[in-house]
Amino acid sequence: MNDFQFHRPASLAEVFDLLESYGGDARLMAGGTALVQQMKQRLAQPGHVVSLGGLRQTPGLASIDAAADYHGAVRIGALCTHRQVETSPVVQRQIPLLAHAFRQVATPRIRNMATAGGGLVHGDPNQDPPPALIALGASVILTSAKGQRTLPVEQLFVDYFETAVRPGEVLTGILAPPLPPGAGAAYLKFLPRTADDYATVSVAVVITPGRNNTCQDVRIALGSVGMTPVHATQAESRLRGQPMTQDTLRACADAVAEEIDPLDDYRGSAGYKREMAQVFTRRALNQALAAAGQPGRPG
Amino acid sequence: MTYSLDVDCLTSIRHFEGRGSYFGSSEIMAVSDMNQTIHLRVNGAGHQLEVPARRLLVDCLRYDLGLTGTKEGCSVGVCGACTVLIDGQMAASCITLAVAVDGAEITTIEGLAQDGRLHPVQQAFIDYGGFQCGICTPGQVMAAKALLDINPHPSEAEVREWMMGNLCRCTGYYKILESVVNALGSKPEATPGGSSLDSGESRNDGVG
Ligand SMILES: Cc1cc2nc3c(=O)[nH]c(=O)nc-3n(C[C@H](O)[C@H](O)[C@H](O)COP(=O)(O)OP(=O)(O)OC[C@H]3O[C@@H](n4cnc5c(N)ncnc54)[C@H](O)[C@@H]3O)c2cc1C
Ligand code: FES
Numbered sequence A: 001m002n003d004f005q006f007h008r009p010a011s012l013a014e015v016f017d018l019l020e021s022y023g024g025d026a027r028l029m030a031g032g033t034a035l036v037q038q039m040k041q042r043l044a045q046p047g048h049v050v051s052l053g054g055l056r057q058t059p060g061l062a063s064i065d066a067a068a069d070y071h072g073a074v075r076i077g078a079l080c081t082h083r084q085v086e087t088s089p090v091v092q093r094q095i096p097l098l099a100h101a102f103r104q105v106a107t108p109r110i111r112n113m114a115t116a117g118g119g120l121v122h123g124d125p126n127q128d129p130p131p132a133l134i135a136l137g138a139s140v141i142l143t144s145a146k147g148q149r150t151l152p153v154e155q156l157f158v159d160y161f162e163t164a165v166r167p168g169e170v171l172t173g174i175l176a177p178p179l180p181p182g183a184g185a186a187y188l189k190f191l192p193r194t195a196d197d198y199a200t201v202s203v204a205v206v207i208t209p210g211r212n213n214t215c216q217d218v219r220i221a222l223g224s225v226g227m228t229p230v231h232a233t234q235a236e237s238r239l240r241g242q243p244m245t246q247d248t249l250r251a252c253a254d255a256v257a258e259e260i261d262p263l264d265d266y267r268g269s270a271g272y273k274r275e276m277a278q279v280f281t282r283r284a285l286n287q288a289l290a291a292a293g294q295p296g297r298p299g
Numbered sequence B: 001m002t003y004s005l006d007v008d009c010l011t012s013i014r015h016f017e018g019r020g021s022y023f024g025s026s027e028i029m030a031v032s033d034m035n036q037t038i039h040l041r042v043n044g045a046g047h048q049l050e051v052p053a054r055r056l057l058v059d060c061l062r063y064d065l066g067l068t069g070t071k072e073g074c075s076v077g078v079c080g081a082c083t084v085l086i087d088g089q090m091a092a093s094c095i096t097l098a099v100a101v102d103g104a105e106i107t108t109i110e111g112l113a114q115d116g117r118l119h120p121v122q123q124a125f126i127d128y129g130g131f132q133c134g135i136c137t138p139g140q141v142m143a144a145k146a147l148l149d150i151n152p153h154p155s156e157a158e159v160r161e162w163m164m165g166n167l168c169r170c171t172g173y174y175k176i177l178e179s180v181v182n183a184l185g186s187k188p189e190a191t192p193g194g195s196s197l198d199s200g201e202s203r204n205d206g207v208g
């Protein structure tokens, strides 16, 4: 690991000052589970590491609340650990999909250390929370010395390990809306190797059945199928407004193949992942429908 | 000191760098290293240390403090051999910077036995044969302690989930599972003779 200077500011204002002073030579560190590894491998060689560890007492940064001004959404502070999200009674009650997705990450030890914000800015397309957050329609709050903006999670991921976070910005929170009334959700992580592995493919689905067994709305997002997590909007449009039969569900699931571009790696060939993406999307659709109390009618 | 780059280059470099005091050479810690003063409470004892920012907690414990009970297996957060408690939370010391835990309370395997008496988890690993070669054992015991601190009588399923990140090449896991499930005497009838587990004595870590 390269030598660097370690800073542990006690306020966001100091964080912004340090980011301003050191520019591209500075890297933020939250749980450090990703950054320390990248530094060990010299994939990252910052001259200045700015720890967010001293900010856990900053209001909202390490807490989870269902604030009234967020229209029913749950606000997850960026410094909450994965384990905090997974065990939060608010998240478990209001957005069980999210508690489940965070619980699929690595092992309890890593989840104790890794933060929700650090996980998103890491930008690895194989991670578990992003597909669930995209399917929910969640957004992130990005704060800088100049102010604050919110961005839908799907727009956060720009390329392989690259996000839309601008220099000087800190991801301060995640806004996760509850499911629409009557909707069902599922997150499936295909793990053919070991229980603590990254997914070979993963799929999150949120589906809202309408009248007469039609699909009022559906959101589908996948992980491990390309350079970024993928929001499968075209597959969704195959099902939205259509009657839900096993045929239409299958057509929708098969359509995800057009929107993904998996990488060959030791978790599977691109072709295998493409097939598994279809299989797991179909399963996730059925599971989400079952959760909504309307299992897909055999067609 | 020579090492060949045709082995795992990154690993060699990492070990070369991380083990400055071990090799006893000042060249190894580059002179430009910016040392920082940190304070750690390790197993109840306060330490003030001068460490470079890149010092990993596992190296700090092993080489700066001589606490070699904490092992390093994978160096990438997967195997659990390096598990310690940081302010009571189980963490991987191989991917934690020592400077990042300045001011924290660290518990290592050396801190579990009190006054010559093994911690109930340690005793259970002996009573139930929870280890063979022993390299993973400090990590297993620390992970088990972290679980029992928050859940004194976990089910087997809970132990399995909690301990999934502690790999063992020897035991086949069943003996470890048995050790943890029985550590606090939750199944006294299954306790082998000679164990003090069901003697009703309270734990020495403030729980239960
Ligand atoms: C052994 C292991 C197994 C894993 N398995 C899985 C898995 O199965 N599924 C999965 O989803 N993930 C997995 N991961 C990845 C894990 O989720 C990430 O390492 C973790 O979430 C990163 O969070 P962190 O707080 O440690 O981030 P850090 O390492 O501190 O930072 C990560 C990146 O985000 C930046 N950053 C951090 N916080 C902020 C912020 N608030 N604002 C702006 N930028 C910020 C940093 O500069 C850095 O670039 C695994 C990791 C390990 C080590
Ligand atoms: S050595 Fe730290 S987890 Fe393997």
Ligand code: FES
Binding pocket: B130, B131, B132, B133, B134, B135, B136, B137, B167, B168, B169, B170, B171
């Ligand atoms: S006892 Fe040998 S690795 Fe676990």
